[in-house]
Amino acid sequence: MGRLQDKVAVITGSGSGIGKDIALTYGREGAKIVVADFDKKGMDQTVAELKERGVEVLGVQVDVTKEEDISRMFEQALAAFGTVDILVNNAGTVDRMQAAANVEDEVWNRVMDINVTSVMRGIRKALPIFLEKGHGTIVNMASISGLTGGRGGLAYTASKHAVVGMTKNVASQYGPQNIRCNAIGPAFIPTPLTLNMSNADAFGTEIATRGVGLMPRPGTTQEIANIALFLASDESSYMNGVTVAADSGWSAY
Numbered sequence: 001m002g003r004l005q006d007k008v009a010v011i012t013g014s015g016s017g018i019g020k021d022i023a024l025t026y027g028r029e030g031a032k033i034v035v036a037d038f039d040k041k042g043m044d045q046t047v048a049e050l051k052e053r054g055v056e057v058l059g060v061q062v063d064v065t066k067e068e069d070i071s072r073m074f075e076q077a078l079a080a081f082g083t084v085d086i087l088v089n090n091a092g093t094v095d096r097m098q099a100a101a102n103v104e105d106e107v108w109n110r111v112m113d114i115n116v117t118s119v120m121r122g123i124r125k126a127l128p129i130f131l132e133k134g135h136g137t138i139v140n141m142a143s144i145s146g147l148t149g150g151r152g153g154l155a156y157t158a159s160k161h162a163v164v165g166m167t168k169n170v171a172s173q174y175g176p177q178n179i180r181c182n183a184i185g186p187a188f189i190p191t192p193l194t195l196n197m198s199n200a201d202a203f204g205t206e207i208a209t210r211g212v213g214l215m216p217r218p219g220t221t222q223e224i225a226n227i228a229l230f231l232a233s234d235e236s237s238y239m240n241g242v243t244v245a246a247d248s249g250w251s252a253y
């Protein structure tokens with residue numbers, strides 16, 4: 001019996017990095033998985049790896065910034081598996097470390113659309129399903145930049161603080177109806193997102209990375225997936241509205 005046996009999990013951004021390892025980990029624990037990603041190649045790869053392991057899986061190509069795509073993601077999940085038990089709002093993007101004096105409207109708007117508005121829309125669609133079932137779990141991918149102020153650019157930091165705030169709000173308002181909403185705040189996990197950052201703001205990068213030497217070590221996608229598994233499973237049943245810092249103690253200093 002897996003720790004998520006027969007649960008249906010919708011995971012955005014699961015064609016790569018952290019989201020992919022969450023999908024593989026949930027699949028290993030008996031969940032049925034909806035792999036939702038913008039990038040078809042990555043999505044197909046995760047779907048193929050899950051199928052090889054005998055996991056029931058559906059790939060849905062979505063742009064999480066489009067409301068109709070979020071709706072389609074849930075419609076297809078319901079058509080394939082009959083229900084949804086877990087929503088992981090993981091898709092996200094970065095802001096090229098732009099400091100407040102240098103932030104571009106285009107970057108601000110893109111970061112807010114992907115990191116904030118999509119999370120609201122995913123939650124808005126999931127809640128009626130969870131309310132009808134009488135339970136449901138949401139795991140939001142925040143960041144250590146949702147818990148601290150100086151380790152990213154302005155837009156990214158603001159966006160992840162918004163995710164932390166939404167996590168608390170949803171937990172407090174829907175917790176009494178047996179719906180849990182928690183988040184994870186990773187520090188630095190080598191993935192395409194963090195390794196391929198180009199055209200970064202020189203001032204913002206220099207100032208935001210001042211404390212990097214105090215980070216004991218980078219994390220792995222599996223270490224974040226382990227937390228996502230705990231938060232989605234009944235093992236964390238008494239936790240609601242919490243953002244778990246996953247940073248090897250970096251922010252504890």
Ligand SMILES: NC(=O)c1ccc[n+]([C@@H]2O[C@H](COP(=O)([O-])OP(=O)(O)OC[C@H]3O[C@@H](n4cnc5c(N)ncnc54)[C@H](O)[C@@H]3O)[C@@H](O)[C@H]2O)c1
Pocket residue numbers: 012013014015016017018019036037038039042062063064065090091092093114141142143144185186187188189190191192193194
């Ligand atoms: N890697 C880190 O160090 C780190 C640290 C803190 C927080 N995070 C957060 O973790 C999450 C996952 O990041 P990752 O490092 O695994 O990155 P990644 O680039 O490996 O994966 C992100 C995935 O999201 C998908 N995606 C992006 N925009 C999308 C959109 N509009 N619609 C649908 N899918 C979209 C991408 O195609 C990609 O597959 C993000 O929310 C990120 O902010 C990462």
